[in-house]
Amino acid sequence: MQFKLKNILMSIHMRNITAFILLQFAVIPSTPQNSKDYTNAIFLNKLNKDTSYSTLKNRIISGFAQTKPGAWGESVPGVITRFNTQNKYIAFTFDACGGKNGIGYDIELIDFLHKEQIPATLFITGKWIDANFSTFLRLCRDTLFEIENHGLNHKPCSVDGKSIYGIPGTSNIAEAYDEIEANALKIKAIAKTSTHFYRSATAYIDEACVTMAGKMGVRVVGFQILSGDAVPFTPAPIIEENVIKKIKPGAIVIMHFNHPEWNTYEAMKNIVPNLRQMGYTFVRLNDALASPK
Numbered sequence: 102m103q104f105k106l107k108n109i110l111m112s113i114h115m116r117n118i119t120a121f122i123l124l125q126f127a128v129i130p131s132t133p134q135n136s137k138d139y140t141n142a143i144f145l146n147k148l149n150k151d152t153s154y155s156t157l158k159n160r161i162i163s164g165f166a167q168t169k170p171g172a173w174g175e176s177v178p179g180v181i182t183r184f185n186t187q188n189k190y191i192a193f194t195f196d197a198c199g200g201k202n203g204i205g206y207d208i209e210l211i212d213f214l215h216k217e218q219i220p221a222t223l224f225i226t227g228k229w230i231d232a233n234f235s236t237f238l239r240l241c242r243d244t245l246f247e248i249e250n251h252g253l254n255h256k257p258c259s260v261d262g263k264s265i266y267g268i269p270g271t272s273n274i275a276e277a278y279d280e281i282e283a284n285a286l287k288i289k290a291i292a293k294t295s296t297h298f299y300r301s302a303t304a305y306i307d308e309a310c311v312t313m314a315g316k317m318g319v320r321v322v323g324f325q326i327l328s329g330d331a332v333p334f335t336p337a338p339i340i341e342e343n344v345i346k347k348i349k350p351g352a353i354v355i356m357h358f359n360h361p362e363w364n365t366y367e368a369m370k371n372i373v374p375n376l377r378q379m380g381y382t383f384v385r386l387n388d389a390l391a392s393p394k
């Protein structure tokens with residue numbers, strides 16, 4: 102591996118709860134030269150041989166051994182679906198799922214966001230990075246966007262192997278841990294930026310995984326407005342209507358940038374001027390949700 106991880110593990114005992122705070126310091130080369138070292142299978146294999154990574158992972162596994170999955174869905178307790186604001190601010194979020202769920206790159210959409218100077222949050226999986234390494238590096242350097250975590254292998258986040266839309270979820274707490282933490286470390290190693298938010302694949306997650314993410318210092322994000330762009334070939338006017346009719350201050354809108362054949366870009370060409378006319382301004386999640394309150 103081209104970098105070393107040094108972790109300082111601290112435990113804080115509060116009543117019967119033990120919270121673990123992991124401070125991670127990644128010593129990484131100035132520019133990643135070999136994308137192969139970061140591919141999911143190689144990266145995860147090496148992480149699991151890292152004592153600090155496996156120590157925290159094992160503590161999480163034993164800490165959640167008796168935890169029931171709880172509710173399963175897109176907006177279970179603890180999932181952020183909107184943000185508080187006195188102003189007409191909304192956050193556009195765009196996912197890149199990877200693998201069978203799409204390794205494409207909607208360059209027209211990204212160029213449009215640039216032309217219109219629309220800040221946005223990009224949730225990206227390890228799988229998509231593997232298929233688009235140089236594009237990912239360019240996006241990481243792009244100050245208009247923030248890069249966040251959409252999971253290592255695009256698996257819905259479950260402690261007991263639930264599936265949704267035919268996509269198998271993580272099968273246990275260990276796999277759920279890797280799905281979140283390994284992708285956060287992968288993005289950090291390549292991009293040299295820390296992620297703060299995690300959106301599970303399909304946005305489905307169980308309550309146990311939300312609690313686990315919280316212990317890892319990760320905030321789970323869903324959405325308030327479903328644009329519907331992910332239903333293949335939804336016409337642009339339908340996507341526009343889904344967003345514009347339901348828009349409200351503090352809304353988090355979910356869309357995708359990994360399917361150029363979908364109508365996301367076509368819809369955004371009308372959504373943006375309409376929302377601007379209605380007085381809306383666009384923000385990134387880190388701007389809207391700066392720190393836990």
Ligand SMILES: [Zn+2]
Pocket residue numbers: 196197198202251255301302303
């Ligand atoms: Zn996805």
